[in-house]
Each structure stands twice: as C-alpha cells, then as structure tokens.
Amino acid sequence: MRKLCLILLCTAACGRLGDVGQTPDFTTPGDANNEISAMANPGLPETLERRRPHTQASLWSGGRQSLLGDRRADTRGDILTVVIEIDESAEISNSSERSRSGSESLGIPSFFGIPQRVNERLPEGASMADAVSTNSSSNSAGDGSVRRNEKLTLRVAATVVNELSNGVLQIEGSQEVRVNFELRELIVTGYVRPQDISRQNEITYDKIASARISYGGRGQITDVQQPRWGQQIADIVLPF
Template sequence: MKNCLCFSLIFLLGACARADHLGRAPTFTPTKNAVEHTAMMDPGLPLVAEPQRLVDQASLWRAGRTSLLGDRRALQKGDILTVRIEIDEEAEISNSTSRSRSGSDSLGIPQLFGLPQRLNEKLPEGASMADAVSLNSNSRSDGDGSVSRREELTLRLAATVMEVLPNGVLAIKGSQEVRVNFELRELLVTGYVRPEDISRQNEITYDKIAAARISYGGRGQISDMQQPRYGQQVLDMILPF
C-alpha cells in the first residue's frame, strides 16, 4: 500500500509540473502581488524628511532627482536599475593521482616452554605453531581527471531594489521571461550592490554584485524532452550500482 502511494505521489508531481504547458505554450509568472510589485507599492519612509519650500515650488530651477541634472540612480526601495551580465570565462583543470602499498606479516611460536609441541598434537594435519600466522596485502589506486569548461553569456535586465540595508547596501532582485513558441526562457538575478558602484546611466555589472545568484534556464516542451523522467532520476538516486 505504501509503495503504491509513493509511486502515485511521484506520478502526480511529474504530471503537475508539465500540466502548465500541456498542448499549449507555458504561462508567464504573474507579476501582480509579486515581491517586486510589493517593493514598488511600499517604498518605505525616507530616513530624513526634507521640507519643500514655497520658493522651490515657484522657481524654474528645482533641486532633486527629478530635476534636469538630478541623480536618477537607484537609491531607495522600489527603484529600478539595469544589470549587465557579460560572462566570458574559460577553465581547464587536469590532475592525476597514483597510490600503491604492500605489506607482509608473519608470526610463529616454535619454542615456548614446550607448549607449541603440545598444541601441534591437537592441531589438524599440516598445521603447526612454528608458522601460526602469515599475512600478505597489496593495494593500488590510480585516478585521472580533467575539466574543460567555457561559458559565454551576455544579457541585460532591469532589477528592483527590494531593501535598503542599515549600511546603505541595496538588496536587488530582477526577473525576465521571454516566450518563443512553446518554450519560455527565464532569467533571474539577486544580490547586494553598493550605491556608489551604480553608474550614472543607472547600470551595474554582475561582477559588482555581492552574493550574486544568476539563473538562466527555461521551461516548456523542449526542456521537458532534455530532462530525464522523474522515475529515472529517483532510480539514479537510490540505486547503488
């Protein structure tokens, strides 16, 4: 009974994951009430209140972020900035190990107050205390490994300031979805940036994002065909051979 329930749960999980795009294009992730939408709707209170003077209201020149020469970089919760992801890396690692060991031990009691002679009478034919224990062991281990990897990725997306930490660092999160036919490509970026690292164009590169988490993948019919079935993944996890 328990086995049937386990297999039923695995089947339902696999079916629910693909039911979204069964015979149709995958649906977009809703943006209403998302974490980015919540951050924009509730930007929080300013740390210092700046009273607006009547002179500023009547003047042609206005100081602030909305003025002609104002600083429009992302500085507070709910602001938007552009993240540039330009990854062009190449790594090649090769190593080789070899280990061998051999050992030999022998133990015998030819004379000990006549006790070995008495024991030899009771031992099976061919056994003798003169050569009671003899051990030999040999072991050898060889290993070779190599890694060759090349990654190239160039992307741009808008991220939202989710939180302003007490030290002024900005916690950002950005998501982007592009659907082509029946395949949906997803790009996710999260991390922490310093306001001074944001350029005058309100942009920042990925190498200036602390604790950066970048995910570029997708879901749809093609992605489903490239992945092994859930049953095969479970067997690969539990089978020792």
C-alpha cells in the same frame, strides 16, 4: 500498495497531460511579489544629507528630474539595470605516478648444526641456505583534468526592494520571455552599493554581493531534455 502506486501514477500523468498542446503560462506578478511591493510602498524618508538643497541663485535645481540630476537608483522602489556578461573558462590538469619495489631473502646456513641435520631430511635439492625469499612491487598512476567554458550575456531590470541601515541596497529582478512553446526565465538577486551604480543606472554582476543568478526555462524543449521522473528515481535508488 499497488492501488497507491496506481493513484500516484494517474495523478502525475493527469497533471502533465493537461499541458499537452498548451504554451507555458507566465508567472503572474501579485501583491506578494517583492518588486511590486517595493514600488507600491514609499521608501525611507530622505535625510538632510540626501536632499542636497540648492541655493536660490542656482540656475539648475538639484532634483532627480533636472538636467544634471542624479538618476541612479538609491531608494526602495527604484529600478536599475543589471548587466550580466560572463565569459569565463577554467582548465585544471593533474597527474600523479608512484612506483615501489622490494626484495628480501632469508637464509639459515648454520645454527648450532640444526640446518645441516634438517637438510638431510629435506628432499633432494632443498636447503636451509635460502629458507625464505620474497619479492614485491607496486605501481600506481593517475591522471585527471577539468575543463569548463561559460559564456552568458544578459541584461535585466531589477528593483530595489530594501535599503539596509548601512546604505546597501537589496535588489531583485525577474524576466520571462516566451518563444513558441518554451518560456525562458531569468532571475537575479543580491546586494549592491549605491556608489557602484554607474551614471547610466547600470551595475555589473561582479559588483553584486551574494549574487544569485538563475537562467533557465520551462516548456517542451526543457521537458524533453529532462529524464523521466521514474528514471531519476531509479538513478538514485539503484546501487549499480
């Protein structure tokens, strides 16, 4: 058991020691990446409704590259800009208070003369007139509050990776920025309607269904902020 623990410790340490003094590597986009696959493979064939043919007398063509053409993303492989502007705050405050008190007294002054006979045998000052007396009281109070503030402003280019049968577009976007020894990662995925895309080929995050937005990083700063894996295991295992 000791040898196994030592092997695991050495393996983990060697893996981390290899990153000492090195900048975090970028994620290499490969063929398995959904964005590159969507760009490389052609989209669905255009239907007659989507071609929007123009008449011969028209001075302007209806193509996407024309002056008045619609350049919004609408097919697999197209790129659009996702605007993430989150400025939200939530504040919840709850308080509760409960109080209860009770008093009971039970006496047997006369019961076929039995109490009188019993009183003769009781110590001086004792009597069955106040045989039982109870008092109880309880009080409870609670107070709780939640306060959160979130603000995030980001813009990222996303790619249409799939077009559903009802016209909804599935998008995926990723961005990596390295500053010194810290790599920031931004990932966004979800589903959008083509009509929600603006003329500037942009869409806000609140119009993305099943949106998944991740903004994090890896590097020296993130490594220092995270507790050691031994401490994380101890926090889970220890019952106190």
